[in-house]
Structures are given as structure tokens and as C-alpha cells.
Amino acid sequence: MEKSTIYLDHAATSWPKPPAVTEAVMQAMLNDAANPGRGSHAMAVRASRILFDARKQLGKLFNIKNPNDIAFASNTTMALNQAIKGWLKSGDHVIATSVEHNSVRRPLYALEQKIGIQVTYIEADERGNIKLDDVAKAIRPNTTLVIVNHSSNLLGTIMPVADIAEMTKKYGIKLLVDAAQSAGILPIDVKAMGIDMLAFPGHKGLLGPQGTGGLYIDPELELEPLLHGGTGSQSEALEQPRVRPDRYEAGTQNTPGIAGLRMGVQHVWNESVQSIHAKEWSLSQRLMEGLQRIPGIRLLGPALGEQRTGIVAFDAEGIDPSELSFILDQHYNIAVRAGFHCTPLAHACAGTSATGAVRASVGIYTTEAEVDALADAMQEITSQYRA
Numbered sequence: 001m002e003k004s005t006i007y008l009d010h011a012a013t014s015w016p017k018p019p020a021v022t023e024a025v026m027q028a029m030l031n032d033a034a035n036p037g038r039g040s041h042a043m044a045v046r047a048s049r050i051l052f053d054a055r056k057q058l059g060k061l062f063n064i065k066n067p068n069d070i071a072f073a074s075n076t077t078m079a080l081n082q083a084i085k086g087w088l089k090s091g092d093h094v095i096a097t098s099v100e101h102n103s104v105r106r107p108l109y110a111l112e113q114k115i116g117i118q119v120t121y122i123e124a125d126e127r128g129n130i131k132l133d134d135v136a137k138a139i140r141p142n143t144t145l146v147i148v149n150h151s152s153n154l155l156g157t158i159m160p161v162a163d164i165a166e167m168t169k170k171y172g173i174k175l176l177v178d179a180a181q182s183a184g185i186l187p188i189d190v191k192a193m194g195i196d197m198l199a200f201p202g203h204k205g206l207l208g209p210q211g212t213g214g215l216y217i218d219p220e221l222e223l224e225p226l227l228h229g230g231t232g233s234q235s236e237a238l239e240q241p242r243v244r245p246d247r248y249e250a251g252t253q254n255t256p257g258i259a260g261l262r263m264g265v266q267h268v269w270n271e272s273v274q275s276i277h278a279k280e281w282s283l284s285q286r287l288m289e290g291l292q293r294i295p296g297i298r299l300l301g302p303a304l305g306e307q308r309t310g311i312v313a314f315d316a317e318g319i320d321p322s323e324l325s326f327i328l329d330q331h332y333n334i335a336v337r338a339g340f341h342c343t344p345l346a347h348a349c350a351g352t353s354a355t356g357a358v359r360a361s362v363g364i365y366t367t368e369a370e371v372d373a374l375a376d377a378m379q380e381i382t383s384q385y386r387a
Contacts, residue, residue, distance in 0.1 A: 006334045006370045010363035011153055011181060011311050013203045013210060020263040025209055028259035035252055037233065047255045054262035055245075061265055061273075062198065063189040064216055071248035072214045072258060076180040077103040078226070079199035079215035082248060083176050084108065084147070086223030087197075090115040093140045096147040097122045097130055099155065099346040104147055104178060118142070124349045127302050128157030136167060145174050150182035154346040154359065155301035156284070156311035158186065165194025174221065180204065181309050184268045185277055190216055197221065205276075206268060207364065208261030211254050217244075227251065276364055280310030283362040283371050287312050290375025296382055300350045300357060310362040313341075313350075316382055321358045324381065328358075332377040336360045 007015050028050060034043035036051050055067035064070060073079040084107045088094065096104055098121045111117045120138045124130045135146065146168050148159050161177055168175045174196040179188060183198075184205030190198055195216070202212030217223060225240050229250035234241040241247055268276065288304050291297050296317035302308045316324055325338035339356045340347055347353045360374055 004333055006332070006373055008360040008362060008366065008370065008374060009335050009337050010204065010366070011309075011359060011361035012337055014205065014207050014363050016365065017207055017209070017260070018264065018267045020267065021207060021209065021260040024263040025256045025260040028256040032255065032259070036255055037231070037246075038252075050255055050259045050262065051253060054258045054265070057262055057265040057269070058214065061184075061188070061269060062216060063191050065191075066219060066244075068244045069219055070214050070216050071245045072212070072253055073199075074211050074254065075203075075213045076178065076199050076201040079213055080104055080176075080178060081107050082215050082223065082226040083197045083199055083217075084145075085111065085226055086248075087145060087174065087176075087221070088115075088117050089144075090117070091142060092145065093118040093120070093143040094145045094147065095120050095122060095135060095138050095143060097149060097159070098124045098349055099128050099152040099157065099343065100147065100149050101153055101178065101180065102342040102344075103180075104149070105345065108147075121345065124157070124346075126350055127300075128152045128155035128346065128349060129302075130159070132160065132163055132167065135164060139167075139171055139173070143171070143173050145176060147176045147178065149178045149180075150186065150188075151309040151311070152301070152343070152346055153181050153311065154313050154341050154343050154357070155350060156181075156308035156313070157301055158182075158307055158309065161195065162193045169194055174218075181311065184265070184273065185280060185309055187273050187277075190218075202257070202261040202264065206261060207264030209254075209257040212257040212261045215248070217248070223248070225250065271364065277309075279364070280362050280366075281308065283366055283368065284308060284310045284312050286368060287360060287362070287371040287375060290372060291378060294375070294379050294382055296386070297378065300352070310366075311359060312361070313357045313359040315352060315355065315357045316378070316385075319382070319385055321356045324358050327381055328374070328377060332373070334374055334377060336374070 036047035059067040176197040179200040183200035198216040202208035203210040227250040231246040300313040321338040328334040
């Protein structure tokens, strides 16, 4: 994208990346482009060190004692598929929420059709909040997994993960958290929050390149690998190795991407997740204040002053969201996302199933002037439509 672009689509992927991320990718391509774990020569060892150091950085960020309990994946979707398909068995019952992304909903539907799992979706209100009592009431004797979206990718609602974990632990149920919109943005401590599995992207709040992400798996859990193949270890064995992380990392890893991810996580650590969240929340509030003054604009998700991630979705009376997004892009050079955001259930909660919505999402480099520019543009556009 051109530098003059006002980029407000960080919930899809963060941009721009910190300079150290770009430099790390380039250096890995130039100097450390061997296959990690597939040789003992110096370049292969350096490539392996990149992966190990990245795991250590992620472990520090999420309070994961053993970095080898983190399996790299190409994105959150792959990580969620590994968790869901690796844990669930025929006849299992799963509880999820009605604001889940299709990367949860579709694997669950596939397993419903293929092996006969049972799924209960807890209904959220129009702002994306759920009642803990509804989760408790949904538990059955065969419930083995609860899946919760840490923050809705449409509404920005933050789920009470620790409270849900307290309940799942009491019943011996495992908790899988989708951190696609929270990793690097909200504090995450897998131990303190009671998280058994954490799926996260590398290319959003962690500021790394696309094609990176991972899954934390509690050391007491044993999942069936999603992929089988070469790991560089125990090559003489027919079965997939049981040692971690090799068991869940068949095939060559994205070493240059993970080199960039390592530096992205380091940048987040240096800035602190708390300060990043505070900045993004402040920007979201400023944007909401600007938009809610415009007649015909309806904001989705938590009300002004309530906690949320840096996602502000809205619709404008009489204007199709896709058309609105196009106008913002072509005439104002503002990048937002319109449509259904791969979460039709959340749109049903918000009452936008018929049309979808426009989603603006801020990031670590977003400025007050940029969110003001969106509000000003919306004022002009809606005024012209009313005229």
C-alpha cells in the first residue's frame, strides 16, 4: 500500500510492520535460509536457533513454561484445526459461543458431519456478551471442550476467559481460546487464566509476517497430529514422533516468517501489551465519539466507555457497507473492511445479517489524526447521501 493510505484494517492483518521485522525476514533469507532441524551444518543450526528463540519469546509473552509446548502453524485457522480435530472424538460434546469465527464454526460443522460430535452455541447479546450461567447450563456428561473467542473480530467484545476456565476446570473440561484478536493486544497468561490450548496468529497483534502463528498445548494434553510427515527427528520411525514440538510440526517451517515473528514479539514485549491495549482502546473511544455524532450511524459492540479491543464496527442508514468501504478507499484513501467478516453468527447477534457492516480496526501505529479522518469522511459521505 502507498504510504499515504490510512490503514484501519489491523483486525485482518497489521501494517506496517516494525522495521526490525522486515529486516529479520531479509536477513534470514540472505544468511539463514537452510532447513531447520534437517542438518548439523552451521546454517541449519542457525535456522533452528531462530525457531527456538521465537518460541522462547512467545513463551515469555504468554507465560508458557516450556517453549516446546508451542507448535508453529501457518495461521490461527490451522492452529484451531489442530486443536479441534486433534482433541475431539466421536460422541464428544463441544460448547462454543455465537460470536465465533468460521475457523471454529466450520471445523466443528465438519466434525459434526463426519464423526458425529455435538455442538452447543451459547447465544451472545447484541453487544457480544455471554452469560456464564448459560455456559454452565450447557454442560453435559460428554462435554469435553469449550471454545471461546477471546475478542470478537466483529464486535471487539472481550470474553471473561478466566471465569470460563474456572468453570471448565471444575468439570474437567478443556478450554481452547482463539486469540486471533487478542495476542499482543490483551494480556494473556495461560497459567493464570486456565487456558489449555491457545491458538494465535503471528501477523496481527504480534506484528509478524503473514504465514505465521501457533498453538500452545498444555503439557498434559495429547492431541492427534493434524499433519503427518517429516520432522527431521526419529526419521527411522513409521509413526509421527511424540516429542514436542515435532509431533505437531510436520514439514519445513517458515523460517524467514518466524524470524520476523520473533522480532515482532520482541517489539510487543518492549512496548508492553498493557500500553498497546491502552492506546488502542483510547483510539477506539475517540473514533466511536466521532462516529456517534453522525446521524444514521449505528455502532456495534460494547458501548462507549466499556472495554473492547481496537475494533469499531458500524453501519450507516441507507448505505450498503460494501459501497461505503469502496467510497472510503477510492475517494479518501482509507482502508477498512466491509461484509460479514467470516463470522455470520456474530452478525446475527448484532442484527446485521442482511447487510453486513463496516469494520475499522486500529493498530500500534494508528494516530488520532487517522481515526479523525475516518469520522470526518463518514460525516461528508452521509451528508451527501442525505442530501
